[in-house]
Amino acid sequence: MSKMNLKKVDEIIKNYKNNDSWLVMILQDVQEKYNYLPVEAIKRVAEKLQIPLSRVFNVATFYSSLSLAERGKHVIKVCDGTACHLRGFTNLRDEITRKLGIKENETTEDKEFTLEVVACLGACALAPVMSIDNKCYGKINNEKVNETLDCYKRAAK
Ligand code: FES
Structure with a gap:
C-alpha cells in the first residue's frame, strides 16, 4: 500500500490550533476528507495532539457517524426503522444489492458506493427511505432506486 499523504490531516489539526478539546470535530473533518478514518490519519492525530492513540480510537469508535472502515465516495444509507421496515426496507436493500453487487457494509470495487x-x-x-451522502430519498421503489443510482453512476464518469 502506498504511503498516505497526511498533509490534509495536518491542516485540519492546525485549523483547530492543535487543541485536543476539538478531537471529535477534528475526526469529523478528517472523515470528510477521506470518507472514513484511515488508521494512518488516526495515528497522525494522536501524534500531533500529543495524546494517547487509545483516546483517539475510543472517540473514533464511540460515534456511529465516524467510520474506521473504508467507504466509497457515496454512502448509501437504507433505513430499517419500524416504519421503513414495514413499508419495504427488505425489498429496497435487496434492490440496491442486486444493482450494485454489494451487501450491507460493503463497498463497490470501483470505490464509488x-x-x-x-x-x-x-x-x-x-x-x-434511503439517503445518499445525506440527501434523503423517500417513498422509494425499485424504479426510483435504479434511476437515482444511475444518476450517480453517470456523474462518476
Ligand atoms: S423509520 Fe424513520 S425514516 Fe425510516
Whole structure:
C-alpha cells in the first residue's frame, strides 16, 4: 500500500490550533476528507495532539457517524426503522444489492458506493427511505432506486 499523504490531516489539526478539546470535530473533518478514518490519519492525530492513540480510537469508535472502515465516495444509507421496515426496507436493500453487487457494509470495487443500514433517518412519513451522502430519498421503489443510482453512476464518469 502506498504511503498516505497526511498533509490534509495536518491542516485540519492546525485549523483547530492543535487543541485536543476539538478531537471529535477534528475526526469529523478528517472523515470528510477521506470518507472514513484511515488508521494512518488516526495515528497522525494522536501524534500531533500529543495524546494517547487509545483516546483517539475510543472517540473514533464511540460515534456511529465516524467510520474506521473504508467507504466509497457515496454512502448509501437504507433505513430499517419500524416504519421503513414495514413499508419495504427488505425489498429496497435487496434492490440496491442486486444493482450494485454489494451487501450491507460493503463497498463497490470501483470505490464509488458503500451500503449501510441505519435505524431511522428521521423521515418516517416518507417510508421507505434511503439517503445518499445525506440527501434523503423517500417513498422509494425499485424504479426510483435504479434511476437515482444511475444518476450517480453517470456523474462518476
Ligand atoms: S423509520 Fe425510516 S425514516 Fe424513520
